[in-house]
Amino acid sequence: MCGIVGASAQRNVEPILLEGLRRLEYRGYDSAGMALVNDGALDRTRAVGKVQALADKLAEAPRPGVLGIAHTRWATHGGVSETNAHPHVSSSRIAVVHNGIIENFEPLRERLREAGYEFTSQTDTEVVAHLIDSHLGDSGDLATAVRTTVDELDGAYALAVVCRDDPHTLVATRSGSPLVLGVGIGEHFVASDVAALLPVTRDFIYLEEGDLVVLTHERYTIIDGSGAEVDRPVKESGLSLSATEKGSYRHFMLKEIYEQPRALAETWQGRVSADDIFASSISAEARELLDGVEYIHIVACGTSHHAGLVARYWLEAMARIPCNVELASEYRYRDPVVPKNCLFVTLSQSGETADTLAALRYAKSLGTGDGGYLATLAICNKPESSLTRESDLVLMTHAGPEIGVASTKAFTTQLLCLLLLTGMLERSADDRRALAEEIHQLATSVERVLELDNAIRHLAEEFVDKDHALFLGRGPMYPIAMEGALKLKEISYLHAEAYAAGELKHGPLALVDEKMPVIAIAPKNDWLEKVKSNLQEVRARGGKLYVFADAASGLDTGPGITVLDMPHVDETLAPIAYTVPLQLLAYHVAVAKGTDVDQPRNLAKSVTVE
Ligand code: G6P
DSSP states (O other): OOEEEEEEOSSOOHHHHHHHHHHHGGGOOSEEEEEEEETTEEEEEEEESOHHHHHHHHHHSOOOOSEEEEEEEOOSSSOSSTTTSSOEEETTTEEEEEEEEETTHHHHHHHHHHTTOOOOSSOSTHHHHHHHHHHHHHHSOHHHHHHHHHTTOOEEEEEEEEETTSTTOEEEEEEBSOOEEEEOSSOEEEESSGGGGTTTOSEEEEOOTTOEEEEOSSOEEEEOTTSOEEOOOOEEOOOOGGGGSOTTOSSHHHHHHHTHHHHHHHHHTTTBOSSOBSSSSSOHHHHHHHHTOOEEEEEEOHHHHHHHHHHHHHHHHHSOOOEEEEEHHHHTTSOOOOOTTEEEEEEESSSOOHHHHHHHHHHHHTOSSTTSOSEEEEEESOTTSHHHHHSSEEEEOOOOOOOSSSOSHHHHHHHHHHHHHHHHHOOOHHHHHHHHHHHHHHHHHHHHHHTTHHHHHHHHGGGTTOSEEEEEEOTTHHHHHHHHHHHHHHHHOOEEEEEEGGGGGGTGGGGOSTTOEEEEEOOSSTTHHHHHHHHHHHHHTTOEEEEEEEGGGOOOOBTTEEEEEEOOOOTTTHHHHHHHHHHHHHHHHHHHHTOOSSSOTTOOSSOOOO
């Protein structure tokens, strides 16, 4: 979703801003723009399409500046066009970039029109530029004008603002959308994400809700929501530059699929000993709290929601804890009944997903007494995200930066964290020991699954001319089928749907004919015989089957059925291992179709608006 980067320095900031935008490309966007302040002039350049299109325009007419803001836009209000791209400008002196949605932009626009402002875009953001301009007239001070402006806004925003007449000052503020302050030597920056600024600094301040920062190349001042000047800690980012680069891989997604053995190992190490889970690596306070859990609500979006759906099978079967899993966008607008001693769990790669954050805030608003939650736990991949900062307990997925829009290693490490949580809540020491032993083998199993890459690449060729695909699974493999279908949809634009195999005859069987590929996930488990019957139903209608199964499943390639031989994986861990070939399938179909694998059309990595 929209990305912001801004800088005040003693050198030309144009290349810094451009590199920052490139590093924010992964968030998903459709146009880009930059405004530079230089010698009493405000120069704005915007382009539809990739950041490279903006770079080409800037190269045609270079105008260096020591102060600037830049933006990648993911369209919400108004189509994809140059006039809707940010920065938005007012009175040729104010330039604004924005991530979020201003919900009351219509009445504000009317008021500003009556005051004589002309609107050139269809965006909600343009009102912010004009409002700041109108307030600047009153005080003459940019920070005061921005503060007065945001007091009038409803909705979510991260904003960065510069003014032609104040050639070193950048004002930025956030409420509901992420923003970090980068602290350099004789230069300061803001961005939506630390990754944007890694080439210029490692020192960051994670701005809090309501914070406003006034920065020049020399200094910065942070003012909190109440108007008081505050000190926020400067934290050094442990991210390496290479962690956010593709290296020798063709796409980030492929690199991230291949990083899974390491990411999984980093996620369990230090938490799982030879015979127990979280035996020592958890505070006494957290353990006491978790020991009191009698019910679990899991809330998330997209791929993270699928991880929650798998966890429900684990938590109920292994820890005997009733569990409800819900989409954050649904949860936040209903009036849920909260059982006694219920733990509220959010799952999120980014920790900034607007619906998930809103759901957390709603859950917290219920208090901890009757009708409220025992505590909140975030399972998240971004340590300094809003979600981790606002939750009582945090369990980090150590997946490392995930750049491809389609989530891969974040999903499998979320699954592992959920399994660790289940294992910890499991009462039987023997069962915990058995699970700990299996987890020690997980990375090796996933490495063996990756050896199927070539076979899956060949298989993918059969999907290139297809319009639809069905995914089938039972038990915990049903959410994995959902994840497989989502991956294929997201990056190859092929219509894919997942069904619990038992539901086949309640509708989807009507779609099955020789043109419909059906992908089934069939490891040896308690559901296998039922899955096999469902596969017969598909074959009987001429459907073409592609089955991921291990040798113990007893399924063989034959007419109308292609079996991909998976290595043996422990039944509990199978959802993690069986995700990997489905990621590879989606990846190779997308490559064969020539789609934009890492930045699929219309999608965003971090969905910071509702
Ligand atoms: C977007 C991403 C998905 C992700 C979902 C939830 O739709 O494209 O890959 O699963 O948001 O994101 P989160 O960061 O909360 O896991």
